[in-house]
Amino acid sequence: MTDTYLNLVNAQPLSRIAKAAGLPRPVPLRRYAPDAPLVPGPVLVLGRSRSTQDMAATLLEWNLDVRRHLRPKEKFGAAVVVLDDLAHPGELSEVFLELGHGLRNLLPGGRIVTISRPVTSEISPQTAAARQAVDGTLRSLAKELRGGATANGILLGEGVNTGAPSVRGTLEFLLSGKSAYVDGQFIAVGSDHGAPPRSAELPLAGRTAVVTGAARGIGAEIVRVLRRDGAHIIAVDVPAAGEQLAQVANHAGGTALQVDVTAPDAAERILRHAATRYGGLDIMVHNAGITRDRLLANMDQARWSSVLAVNVESQLRINEKLLSSDHFNSNGSIVCLASTSGIAGNRGQTNYAASKAGVIGMVRATADALVGSGRTINAVAPGFIETDMTARIPFATREVARRLSSLQQGGLPLDVAEAVSFLASTNAAGINGQVLRVCGQNLVGA
Amino acid sequence: MSTLPDQQNAAPQSSSGQRGARSAVVIGGNRIPFARSGGPYAQASNQEMLTAALDGLVARFGLQGERVGEVAAGAVLKHSRDFNLTREAVLGSALAADTPAYDVQQACATGLETVIGLSNKIKLGQIESGIAGGVDSASDAPVAVSEGLRRVLLELARARSTPQKLAALRKLRPVDLKPNAPTTAEPRTGLSMGEHQAITTSRWNISRRAQDELALASHANMAAAYDRGFFDDLVTPFRGVSRDGNLRADTSLEKLGSLKPVFGRNLTGEATMTAGNSTPLTDGAAAVLLGSEDYARKHNLPMLANVVDAEAAAVDFVHGKEGLLMAPVYAMPRLLQRNDMTFEDFDFFEIHEAFASTVLSSLAAWEDEDFCRTQLGLSGALGTVDRTKLNVNGSSLAAGHPFAATGARIVASLAKSLAEKGSGRGLISVCAAGGQGVVAILEARRP
Numbered sequence: 001m002t003d004t005y006l007n008l009v010n011a012q013p014l015s016r017i018a019k020a021a022g023l024p025r026p027v028p029l030r031r032y033a034p035d036a037p038l039v040p041g042p043v044l045v046l047g048r049s050r051s052t053q054d055m056a057a058t059l060l061e062w063n064l065d066v067r068r069h070l071r072p073k074e075k076f077g078a079a080v081v082v083l084d085d086l087a088h089p090g091e092l093s094e095v096f097l098e099l100g101h102g103l104r105n106l107l108p109g110g111r112i113v114t115i116s117r118p119v120t121s122e123i124s125p126q127t128a129a130a131r132q133a134v135d136g137t138l139r140s141l142a143k144e145l146r147g148g149a150t151a152n153g154i155l156l157g158e159g160v161n162t163g164a165p166s167v168r169g170t171l172e173f174l175l176s177g178k179s180a181y182v183d184g185q186f187i188a189v190g191s192d193h194g195a196p197p198r199s200a201e202l203p204l205a206g207r208t209a210v211v212t213g214a215a216r217g218i219g220a221e222i223v224r225v226l227r228r229d230g231a232h233i234i235a236v237d238v239p240a241a242g243e244q245l246a247q248v249a250n251h252a253g254g255t256a257l258q259v260d261v262t263a264p265d266a267a268e269r270i271l272r273h274a275a276t277r278y279g280g281l282d283i284m285v286h287n288a289g290i291t292r293d294r295l296l297a298n299m300d301q302a303r304w305s306s307v308l309a310v311n312v313e314s315q316l317r318i319n320e321k322l323l324s325s326d327h328f329n330s331n332g333s334i335v336c337l338a339s340t341s342g343i344a345g346n347r348g349q350t351n352y353a354a355s356k357a358g359v360i361g362m363v364r365a366t367a368d369a370l371v372g373s374g375r376t377i378n379a380v381a382p383g384f385i386e387t388d389m390t391a392r393i394p395f396a397t398r399e400v401a402r403r404l405s406s407l408q409q410g411g412l413p414l415d416v417a418e419a420v421s422f423l424a425s426t427n428a429a430g431i432n433g434q435v436l437r438v439c440g441q442n443l444v445g446a
Numbered sequence: 447m448s449t450l451p452d453q454q455n456a457a458p459q460s461s462s463g464q465r466g467a468r469s470a471v472v473i474g475g476n477r478i479p480f481a482r483s484g485g486p487y488a489q490a491s492n493q494e495m496l497t498a499a500l501d502g503l504v505a506r507f508g509l510q511g512e513r514v515g516e517v518a519a520g521a522v523l524k525h526s527r528d529f530n531l532t533r534e535a536v537l538g539s540a541l542a543a544d545t546p547a548y549d550v551q552q553a554c555a556t557g558l559e560t561v562i563g564l565s566n567k568i569k570l571g572q573i574e575s576g577i578a579g580g581v582d583s584a585s586d587a588p589v590a591v592s593e594g595l596r597r598v599l600l601e602l603a604r605a606r607s608t609p610q611k612l613a614a615l616r617k618l619r620p621v622d623l624k625p626n627a628p629t630t631a632e633p634r635t636g637l638s639m640g641e642h643q644a645i646t647t648s649r650w651n652i653s654r655r656a657q658d659e660l661a662l663a664s665h666a667n668m669a670a671a672y673d674r675g676f677f678d679d680l681v682t683p684f685r686g687v688s689r690d691g692n693l694r695a696d697t698s699l700e701k702l703g704s705l706k707p708v709f710g711r712n713l714t715g716e717a718t719m720t721a722g723n724s725t726p727l728t729d730g731a732a733a734v735l736l737g738s739e740d741y742a743r744k745h746n747l748p749m750l751a752n753v754v755d756a757e758a759a760a761v762d763f764v765h766g767k768e769g770l771l772m773a774p775v776y777a778m779p780r781l782l783q784r785n786d787m788t789f790e791d792f793d794f795f796e797i798h799e800a801f802a803s804t805v806l807s808s809l810a811a812w813e814d815e816d817f818c819r820t821q822l823g824l825s826g827a828l829g830t831v832d833r834t835k836l837n838v839n840g841s842s843l844a845a846g847h848p849f850a851a852t853g854a855r856i857v858a859s860l861a862k863s864l865a866e867k868g869s870g871r872g873l874i875s876v877c878a879a880g881g882q883g884v885v886a887i888l889e890a891r892r893p
Contacts, residue, residue: 235505242688243686250501255506255507256506
């Protein structure tokens with residue numbers, strides 16, 4: 001779906017008018033391209049902890065132009081703010097004010113990434129206040145940024161330091177164009193698991209992935225991106241969608257498996273196919289989902305039950321089989337598609353929100369059971385994404401919905417797929433039980 | 447010599463008659479849903495449908511960009527421009543462009559014959575993999591000009607001077623402008639296939655009720671197979687169609703019994719063949735992936751069944767010595783004898799339902815002691831086909847019958863049935879225009 005407004009305000013003469021009138025001014029986002037640099041300019045590293053220097057060294061290893069301070073008026077592409085040893089809210093002002101003074105020089109598509117620790121029950125009230133303050137600062141900062149720039153944070157779990165593989169992996173993801181529509185979010189790294197991929201260009205090389213609901217929309221895009229990143233693809237969809245599914249599989253050099261995920265034997269058929277054809281399964285992407293919107297007052301049994309059956313009950317059943325199977329490999333990743341509707345609610349979507357909130361609950365509970373196993377489960381919660389589904393929303397509602405995020409535009413299926421691919425990589429093996437919103441910091445929801 | 451029988455026993459039973467050759471394996475199949483002529487595929491060409499069937503097969507087995515040993519397929523109703531139909535479909539598919547292909551045409555036995563031909567090449571070690579199949583469109587059928595117009599046009603093309611051209615044109619008669627619409631009539635008798643079968647139906651006294659019961663079973667079996675997901679990995683939707691358009695899950699003996707006879711109305715005796723117990727003109731395409739055991743293992747592909755052996759036969763229907771569609775009846779004892787088998791050795795029978803009465807006439811003939819003695823040269827009746835093993839997932843009366851595609855549909859379905867059972871054998875029988883017929887044996891892979 002073309003975003004006509006976005007195109008108009010980025011062309012003369014309307015861009016000036018939009019600026020003068022204070023209208024939303026969304027810009028084309030900086031997205032991943034294989035030959036583009038990780039960030040569009042120098043990277044500023046701020047912080048006073050000992051890890052700050054290590055972080056600067058890491059970024060130098062990545063061949064980035066690293067600065068500890070900015071010269072006046074110098075443009076920069078990203079800032080990494082290391083706050084891993086905060087003990088008091090008073091310590092925040094120095095780094096954030098220095099960042100603030102240079103903020104007007106952040107290039108379009110720039111990135112701010114904080115690295116801090118979450119609030120836990122073991123820490124003192126003043127440390128907790130300092131840590132929670134980062135949350136508020138970052139979310140507000142994300143809303144101030146323009147030009148397609150984003151601000152996100154990494155939270156270091158207990159015993160995890162800035163050198164952990166998944167911290168580096170997450171930082172790379174957040175700095176890159178792959179996180180274009182991730183804004184105002186925190187990603188918690190809970191363990192030292194994981195390793196950088198052998199090939200930076202093919203981070204999923206050698207891994208076999210199942211994508212359900214793969215025939216069209218976000219699912220087809222997930223297939224494309226996982227394939228781009230080197231994965232072997234098993235594209236799954238209902239038999240009735242087989243024609244598009246075959247095309248998707250053929251473009252991705254994968255195999256098409258026509259299975260209704262709600263079938264009692266869906267997991268067995270998926271596992272058998274993966275075991276026979278690929279010797280096992282590494283990545284399970286639960287993307288299949290349906291909407292049957294109605295106000296609760298008008299809801300019927302069929303609409304309610306079918307949405308719950310496809311969107312969450314099938315995932316529960318398949319995961320149970322998956323996690324008890326040797327064919328699901330020991331460093332397997334499960335990525336579930338949730339939705340911001342499941343976080344913030346949405347009028348007319350009680351059934352859909354129930355299913356998607358259910359997915360989030362399932363992910364968290366399953367993650368607890370997977371701690372230390374090498375396997376992970378995470379969720380991606382898309383916000384307003386430009387798909388056939390959102391194209392059916394009435395014009396005015398759709399226009400408003402698009403502008404309701406900090407990036408003032410809808411995301412693309414690609415943006416969701418990038419997040420899925422990241423969470424499915426060994427780079428993210430230290431991330432477990434997280435819900436990553438891909439919503440451009442939508443104003444609704446947490 | 448006491449060692450000889452042991453050596454024979456050591457050889458796989460499936461190789462009888464072909465000792466020394468390696469196995470040809472059915473890996474899987476794919477077809478587009480079949481649709482009634484003039485329906486949803488009315489605008490689809492043979493090439494488009496065959497390409498879709500190939501692409502679905504490629505997607506199912508991950509064959510993108512692969513050079514398959516050879517692709518063999520064909521169509522019965524074929525445009526002259528489609529002289530290289532299969533090769534053109536390959537070029538339009540996701541297979542490697544350097545995959546060779548050839549066309550086969552043996553009327554309704556085309557699809558089965560492509561399976562046999564490629565299996566033999568695999569057994570001989572000439573190819574490691576092959577895709578067999580067929581396609582037909584009764585909707586997009588070629589319409590030929592009359593013989594008179596064709597001669598005038600050819601003479602016109604040869605003419606050099608204006609007077610010669612005018613002379614050629616003067617030979618044109620108004621009647622020559624009437625196009626020849628395609629028919630299923632036999633060239634030598636002018637009778638349609640249905641009228642031919644009506645003669646056979648009458649000869650074997652096949653009742654209306656028996657035909658309707660067979661049609662009902664075909665629909666019920668196929669509907670049940672769809673419901674249990676049997677076709678999930680055999681069919682890929684095409685142009686928005688995801689199930690065979692001819693399938694009537696809710697049909698009944700009452701509904702079938704209410705249909706008026708369409709064939710045999712000019713014969714003495716009751717006309718029994720209706721639109722319900724005859725196959726309609728159908729559009730569709732089907733393909734089967736075959737390979738050697740090595741090929742399947744190397745590519746981690748499933749092995750559903752072995753293609754054991756096959757036999758073709760033909761009968762003299764022109765002089766009325768035998769019914770047009772009875773050739774498989776003659777092929778069957780020859781195949782069974784060569785393989786030292788009887789009907790008792792089979793767990794599945796796939797007898798193509800051109801008409802319900804074709805199947806029933808064949809069964810009756812094999813049970814008839816006198817016929818088997820005098821016509822087939824046997825010492826007694828060939829045997830009885832266990833009806834509970836017949837067309838257990840439905841056949842052409844339910845699916846429809848796009849002529850050249852039917853063989854590949856049957857082979858893929860039967861191979862899957864054998865793989866599900868994990869043991870046993872299946873027998874295929876397909877009748878064809880021109881008084882021909884082909885029968886074949888598939889055998890389950892031993893676990």
